[in-house]
């Protein structure tokens with residue numbers, strides 16, 4: 001039987017070489033991909049963040065943990081993608097990480113979960129300026145724009161991006177949803193004027209479905 005705690009430990013310690021085999025064994029043994037992601041891999045990243053904050057580890061260790069998580073997710077990805085390919089497209093989402101911020105793991109997980117729930121998702125990357133969110137949303141006919149922000153220094157960029165969308169011709173047509181460790185529901189909705197906020201990838205799907213009147 002697979003040792004799920006070994007997956008958490010591998011992400012935590014950045015043991016990239018071990019992760020593929022550990023995740024594959026767990027999946028072969030019938031582990032639920034969502035449980036692997038939410039209860040083991042994300043938990044490990046939270047611990048990594050806490051150790052970084054406490055100055056017990058530094059950027060290189062945080063980077064190794066991130067790469068290990070990404071490698072583990074690559075094993076799980078085809079399973080989640082297969083779920084999405086069987087569904088009808090229910091809406092279009094444009095998603096990116098705000099200007100100045102290069103964090104992409106959480107955003108990419110949200111992309112995966114939305115795709116596996118039948119959304120057409122356009123991932124416009126990281127370090128995205130406000131005007132690019134607007135241009136891409138217009139060009140791709142988005143129903144929803146998702147903003148990811150992990151750094152508190154990104155707060156002004158979240159605000160500016162929501163404002164750019166709300167002051168454009170997309171106002172009233174496109175909903176804006178924010179997420180990421182730096183953004184609270186109060187900041188997103190009350191301060192910035194976004195339509196919604198979600199705490200994780202599962203909540204992101206629910207929130208977007210609700211905003212689009214799908215559930």
Ligand code: B12
Nearest residue numbers: 049102103104105106146147148151152179180200201204
């Ligand atoms: C991995 C990591 C890195 C990696 C990123 C690799 C990558 N490719 O993404 C590297 C090493 C590059 C990095 C760099 C930095 N980091 Co960093 N990083 C982290 C860490 C440990 C984990 C982030 C992560 O991937 N979590 C796992 C994912 C799954 O969770 P998540 O991102 O929160 O996403 C979930 C939800 O938030 C939500 N969500 C996310 N996006 C969206 C979008 C939408 C639309 C919705 C609805 C939901 C949603 O759903 C996701 C899935 O469940 C965090 C700690 C933390 N607690 O967040 C620090 C952290 C974010 N980093 C931090 C810092 C300070 C930095 C640096 C400035 C460090 C430095 N001195 O250089 C740089 C900044 C670089 C830059 N310009 O962006 C701080 C930020 C502090 C702050 N208050 O601003 C944190 C909080 C660490 C800490 N506790 O101090 N980092």
